[in-house]
Amino acid sequence: MDMITNDLRDDILSGRFAPGDRLLELQLSEQYTCGRAAIRSAIVALTTEGLVEREENRGATVRRISITEAIQITEARSVLESLIAAQAARHATEKDHAELRDIIEQMRTAVGNDEGKAYSELNRVLHRRLREMSGHDIAAELVANLRNRAAHHQYRLAVMPGRSADSLEQHAAIVDAVVAGDEAAAAAAMTAHLESVIEVLHRWGDANVR
């Protein structure tokens, strides 16, 4: 795939470009030392990925995601990640089980030491490994995309005080079900986890009515 597209995507996800920021072709072509055509191509790709918004003759901006949209994104993620969890429960090997248990252990110490950044990273790793173990490429691709779209709101969530503890137990429940090979339980645990995320988003949305 195109390298420039990945660079620009990373810069958007990392917050280097914030929601609402204009993406000027000339400026970007200088910044990434490439022609305007490459930038244009990247913008088209990221537009269909839902990360960028384009208006005829007016240029591109980083897409703003409203709270209600973030909730819908998480709802969609919920059903897809549940599918992934079920498939992971079906396909995970002994080695995978050990790895998952190890990740949970690391999360536990991260929560104990109040290392929010490390926990967030482990969270990402756990979900990614589950996707890989599931072998469900389609669901994995869609979830990866949905995660990107709501990246900013996910970040807000991660730094909420006290959430790590709840989150940890939910993740542990998911891993337990996967290790037990119980597809239904794995799906249910994943649904419960994301339901709680949706709950938090709802509360945050209600608190910030405008």
Place this chain on the structure above:
Amino acid sequence: MDMITNDLRDDILSGRFAPGDRLLELQLSEQYTCGRAAIRSAIVALTTEGLVEREENRGATVRRISITEAIQITEARSVLESLIAAQAARHATEKDHAELRDIIEQMRTAVGNDEGKAYSELNRVLHRRLREMSGHDIAAELVANLRNRAAHHQYRLAVMPGRSADSLEQHAAIVDAVVAGDEAAAAAAMTAHLESVIEVLHRWGDANVR
């Protein structure tokens, strides 16, 4: 959005371009009477949509979807459409209910008269209206994309003899649940419907091992 992208997408979905066909930029720019830049842009967009495959310096081809991939696509669709059905059950108005019942009625006569083409079209309409009624833009967008990706396999399915009868009852069950406002039942009925589609795909795949 770009008009050329829509035209090319339609031509791929309608089979005007078959899986594996090369998409030559010059040829397409003549066919659609536009510059190569527009074609390039369309190809990039359709690549991220999963309809087209691109290889460095080797051009683009219409993506081939294997049976196992079609199954995964339908599995992902299953959980997302179930979400949509639940939301439709929650949000549908009296007017919507009447419209859904009317569609089912038309489907019933189409099956009675053995009009496969008309039934297939009504099928598409029903699913699209449910998406619209759900108000869940994210799930709707993802499902629309997934449907496009597996369009060819869906077509195979539609022309299978005897499937219309089963399919009709499943759709009637979905509509009944939505009209009753029963979210869980609507989701379950939709899951059952797509489970049966997956079943057929599996059988077709086993019959064509290679």
Place this chain on the structure above:
DNA sequence: GTCAACGATTTTGTTGACATTCGGGTACTT
């Protein structure tokens, strides 16, 4: 007769210049 190297052709990738469109600022009118 087979295989490898070479050249021609086709196709994609890239660059630069030009056209078009939109927004804002200015000057002019009332």
Place this chain on the structure above:
DNA sequence: AAGTACCCGAATGTCAACAAAATCGTTGAC
């Protein structure tokens, strides 16, 4: 002073030519 028409600048959209890469056919050697 308010409103309107106009013009200019900035950015996007479009086009054509050029460069680079890959494929295919041909030629020649063994």
